Amino acid sequence: MTEKRKTRDADATKLRIMQAAKKEFAKHGLGGARVDEIAERAKANKRMIYHYFGSKEKLFKAVLEAAYLDIRNAEQKLDLESMPAEQALEHLVRFTWDYYLKHPEFITLVNSENLHRARHLKKSEVIAVASRKFVAMMQSLLDRGVKEGVFRPGIDATQLNITIAAIGYYYLTNRFTGTIVFERDLMTPEALKERLAFNLDTIMRLVRADTL
Template identity: 80%
Template sequence: MRDADATRARILAAAKKEFAKRGLGGARVDEIADRAKANKRMIYHYFGNKEDLFRIVVEEAYVDIRTAEQTLELEHLPAREALEKLVRFTWDYYLKNPEFITLVNSENLHKARHLKKSEKIEQLFRRFVDMVGDLLDRGVEEGVFRPGIDPVQLNITIAAIGYYYITNRFTGSIVFQRDLMAPEALQERLEFNIETIMRLVCVSP
């Protein structure tokens, strides 16, 4: 059983790299097998076909970020501090896990047809939205957040202000004539993201 789990983990890690690099269409099962030190028969045995493997990789990418968010223990912090910590975490996660962004981009190209088949995603995101909703409610009770903010819209905004910057870092560096990935530029952007969200949510930023 341990050998089977280890093999499955190696295949998933190899598939994540291959799909992130080449997308679903360009990824090759042979390359995944070589990376995982497995064979194609084992991949098909554990995961079915290439489409199923891609779906599981995308699922696991979302599981990873949502699991990491749970370790923040935001419920134990004052609401403003918790929200700032969430914004910082999201930004740092995107920077440290570029494969997450490329996998999400790839699935969007396929109009989320793989996630539509997922049994994990709805429950996973319901728990996350509830966490953000509880944070907002706590902030209203503390008198620091405005009432009536939709936790889904807030999450989309937090994701968007980091996601767009990173996915457009190459073209943006040319268009705006600055190195968007320089350490000082990344820190400036993080501070801007935090200020933006606080001005959106707080009674008095």
């Protein structure tokens, strides 16, 4: 077998392991996930998992990093710089909401990491770099909005990002209890459309210059 073929096979195996691990960790968390189940899903053996990743903890860290990088990379590809500031921010809010809906495993992985007090993210330089890049992009968008006269000055980019994430994240992580407490199905197409409209209105009212 050629060296190129070996590398290609190794990359394919690692990818299968990562995909299988993402499903297992998203479903059961770090504590409940089983390496045997990951190996079976990936059509690999446990020896290969430990060979490529070292331990279940390190595999979880790799999956978590990949999950964060996926959303950060997707945000960078939105081409927000080419849009007027208001349109760009609305586009970002819509994207965040849609991403959470299409990637529920991202939310459950983040929940799991919070249970462990972010001990894996603390060791991740790649996440720190990607997050700084995103905050810088958000700050650039806000500064552009101020210059265009549509956003009020002094808005903290990190705080705004937290708010955009929170109004979607909370709704979806609490959809089951919320359905009981508020006596309405929070996940019908109409309810999701109504929620997105509310999110957009909330964020735009928060940043607009005419709200001063």
